Amino acid sequence: MNETINTILNHRSIRAFKDEPLTDEQISLIVQSAQAAATSSYLQVYSIIGVKDPAKKKKLAELAGDQEYVEKNGHFFVFCADLHRHKLAVEMEGLSEKDIxxxxxxxxxxxxxxxxxxxxxxxxxxxxxxxxxxxCYIGGLRNRLDEVVKVLNTPDRVIPLFGLCVGVPDQDPGKKQRLPMENVYHVDEYQHDDELFKKQLASYNEDISAYYRERTQGKRTHTWTEIIAGKMTKPVRMYMKEFLKSVKIPLK
Known part of the structure; x- marks a missing residue:
């Protein structure tokens, strides 16, 4: 196993960071690495906002559901879908926003x-x-996007999608086991043996329950399917379609 694969397989979310800001070099390398990713038709339909201002980080932490680690980390990145740049590009070619x-x-x-x-x-x-x-990825920014766009001063056609806390870890959480590969990877076509899927999930439930039991000293023993049933029966962020219309992404 090479070093890259080892890094991937040892991923875990960190929610406690030491009070050590990232250096400019670290930030630059992270952003350059992000830009090296594949992009559809060379369109590069995204922007990254690095948030250093303590007041802004504190406000974003509040908007994300009072997640303290949004405020206290080495650096906070916000990844946005961005079609504003493309409006500027076509204007440079003599076209108008109406044309696109x-x-x-x-x-x-x-x-x-x-x-x-x-x-x-x-x-x-x-x-x-x-x-x-x-x-640690932060999807909670989508809880109150109408306020997030004000904090970040984003123009129309720019949508903050999620945040990313980065920093020096101040904890060593256990690694969460992922779904069985057989439950995720299909060969040639989607496999429809639901009873086999449920059998695999039942085994996975035992592993996840053991993980939570050990991590919380027995205070929590949830299975994966219990967690999913709870989340899937509680609609969240149902305002999103109307919000997208307000920033000129009406999804035609």
Missing amino acids: EETVESTEKFMVGTIDATLAAQNAVLAAESMGLGI
Whole structure:
């Protein structure tokens, strides 16, 4: 096993960081690594906002659900789907925003921006972890995006998708086991043996329950399917479609 694969397989989310800011060199290398990711048709439909201002970090931590580690980390990145740059590009070629409206407001281009930003973020994560740093993705920024865009001063057609805490770890959490490979990887076509899937999930439940039991000294023994049932029956962020319309991404 090579060093890169070892880094990938040893990933874990870190939620406590030492009070050590990232250096400018570390930030630059992480961003350069993000930019080296694959991008659909060379469109590069994303931007990254690095948040250093303590007041902004504190506000973002509050908006993300009072997650303290959004405020207290080595550096906080926000990954955005960004079609604003493309409006500027076509203006430079003598076209107007009206000429590209149908394209930039399509569901496809929103998906491209989301995928591009996610690919870039995962490259950033691998770069950070290869330097011995820890990371934690923050989807909670989408709890109150109307406020997040004000904090970050993003223009129309720019959507903050998620945050990324990076820093020197101040904890060593256990590694969470992933789903059985057989439950995720299909050969040639999707496999429809639901009873086999449930049998695999039942075995996985035992492993996850043991993980939580050991991590919490018996205070928590949830299985994976219990967690999923709880989350899937509670709709969240149902305002998102209307919000996307407000920033000119109406998903045609």
